[in-house]
Amino acid sequence: MRVCVIGTGYVGLVTGVCLSHIGHEVICIDNNEEKVKLMQSGQSPIYEPGLSELMQSSAASGKLTFSTDLAKGVQHGEILFIAVGTPPLPTGESDTRYVEAVAKGIGNNLSSDYKVIVNKSTVPIGSGDWVRMIVLDGASEGSDSTPDISFDVVSNPEFLREGSAVFDTFNPDRIVLGGNSDKALAMMSELYQPIVKRECAEDKSLPPVPLVLTDLSSAEMIKYAANSFLATKISFINEVANICDRVGADVVQVAKGIGLDSRIGSKFLSAGIGWGGSCFPKDVSALVHTADDYGYNAELLKAAVSVNRHQRSIALEKLQTELKILKGKTVGLLGLTFKPDTDDMRDAPAITLIEELNRLGARVKAYDPILSQSGSSHGLSGVMIEADAEMLADDCDAMVLVTDWQEFLKLDFQKMHQLMTNPLIIDGRNFLDRSNLESLGFRYIGIGH
Ligand SMILES: NC(=O)c1ccc[n+]([C@@H]2O[C@H](COP(=O)([O-])OP(=O)(O)OC[C@H]3O[C@@H](n4cnc5c(N)ncnc54)[C@H](O)[C@@H]3O)[C@@H](O)[C@H]2O)c1
The missing domain is CATH 3.40.50.720 (NAD(P)-binding Rossmann-like Domain)
Structure with missing residues (x-):
């Protein structure tokens, strides 16, 4: 299939490279000229194990190209991924201005050819409909008549971990697709078939990757809930560690002892100096903020943030x-x-x-x-x-x-x-x-x- 990925950071570049590796024709668009030049010369702007090698082989086979030209990308792709950053604002909300600029730019360049526009960026709940509105605004710009365009918006949150992003893309626990168009969801399911069938998986004998097909808001919420749960799990074990320090117990032994309980699980039970990175802090804050917006005080999530601040x-x-x-x-x-x-x-x-x-x-x-x-x-x-x-x-x-x-x-x-x-x-x-x-x-x- 013909794919355009807009934003070539940790998520967009890995997505573009992996989709080209499984046979799709991918163009990656970024507005950072230096980055695009670097990628065109065969170098990855980020450090991610295994990425450079795949990037070079896909580029050599002609399946992967890089450009700053959004119009060219929109024209090329049947599926257009928005994968730009959504950093936190000082208030804790997500800064969605980059998503907005891209959605507007897509709208400016749409034609009558049907497109699926995919929110791969982590965006606040409700952003699917908001992106649809911005794309329509973009398409109407400079014209008095109703634009002759055809598209649907899908939410496809990303769960890869930096440091093992290529592995995670080929070996996901699930793929989440949210939307209200059967046609768009069917195209997205087809796009991911080689991954669903584990063609590039480390263990090819595993059952197919589960596809979670749902509505837009639930897909958006799944991403925030997943990161908030993981961050809370780490804050939990950090709190236990702090009590261990006082009573003379060893949190490593305690984590082993509770992690063997299948209801708890052993992952994300390593105590330490707190969670960070580009996702957990901003995603937990954004969910707390969304809850506040809707009149709910997310006390547990606020406590997870507070434990982390102390940690x-x-x-x-x-x-x-x-x-x-x-x-x-x-x-x-x-x-x-x-x-x-x-x-x-x-x-x-x-x-x-x-x-x-x-x-x-x-x-x-x-x-x-x-x-x-x-x-x-x-x-x-x-x-x-x-x-x-x-x-x-x-x-x-x-x-x-x-x-x-x-x-x-x-x-x-x-x-x-x-x-x-x-x-x-x-x-x-x-x-x-x-x-x-x-x-x-x-x-x-x-x-x-
Ligand atoms: N990094 C992760 O581990 C991770 C995991 C899951 C989800 N996410 C989500 O994915 C999204 C992207 O995260 P990231 O870490 O890849 O971000 P990033 O900052 O590494 O990359 C964003 C890229 O978008 C480009 N960009 C910005 N505006 C643009 C525009 N108008 N046109 C074209 N390109 C533009 C930037 O130049 C940059 O290369 C975020 O919403 C993030 O929350 C990230």
Whole structure:
């Protein structure tokens, strides 16, 4: 099928690349010229395992092209994905101005050929009808007569995880399609057939991927409810960890013990220094805001946010307990990104930690496997980015593990111990081998562990 994906960030680019890999003819549109030039030269603007290779092979086969020309994209696609960002406003609402600009642009360029317009961006509940209205407005611009256009809007929320986005696209737990047009839903189901049939799945013997066909608002709500549930689950285990710290229990054992209960499940039960990233914080806030708009006080979700706010200071509290005065001390951060295997720093807990350490007069250094490679500051201030973990350890009064990158398990901690002024490690993800570190002479402190 002919597909146009508008917005080539973590979601749009992965979607475009994966759809071209399963045989569709995809054009990816972005209004960032530099990004488009980079992609046209065969390079991915984001770090995502496996993405560059697939992108290059699809481009070489002619199934995948990149452009800044929205009109060309709209003309090409039978299915038009809107995959631009919906960042949070200071009020907690989603900023939908990028979706609006794209919907208007689509409207400006529609012809009588039938199109399915897909909201892949995470958009507030009710956005399906709103996008329809904006597209119609766009189509009417500059004309007095009723435009001769034909389209339907579908909501197709995305559940991929940064760091395993390509894998998740080919191995989804479900595909959600919301809309009120049978024709549009049938086209979307056909688009995803190779994925539904697990043709690119790691385990091809699995039953077909469930398709959840529903109405627009329910599809939009599924996305917010899923992220809010996962964020709440992490806040729950973080709260348990904080109680464990006080009573002398070990949250890692507790999580294992409760996670084996099939009603609970073991995923998203890792205690740590809080959730972050480009999705959880903004999606939970947006749902709280929507509930407020409709006269409902979402108390549980507000508590999940509040627990998380406190959790982001937990490493700082532990540093203060151990080191007392932080002014003039040097703290090294192992990892910066909000999770491993990504270069995304949006709303990463490291940012809060850096700000708070700076405020208290500490000197902050950091090493991150991906960000350190590029030699840029990534918009961060108040932190010196080191080229490797040993340079990070040099002169540190403490190190905090912020991100659980696999490569941190293989660091030469013996050498790092010699280089540190004071061998203290706060393990913000309960990730490192405590007994090994203690045998090397480190003081090890986990989170409820
Ligand atoms: N990142 C994730 O893990 C993830 C997962 C699920 C859902 N989502 C949702 O998907 C959406 C996209 O997220 P993302 O992380 O990919 O965002 P992103 O910021 O990485 O990418 C957005 C892209 O859209 C482009 N863009 C903005 N305005 C444009 C316009 N008018 N025309 C063409 N391109 C334009 C930007 O240049 C950028 O390349 C958001 O709504 C997000 O909530 C994200």
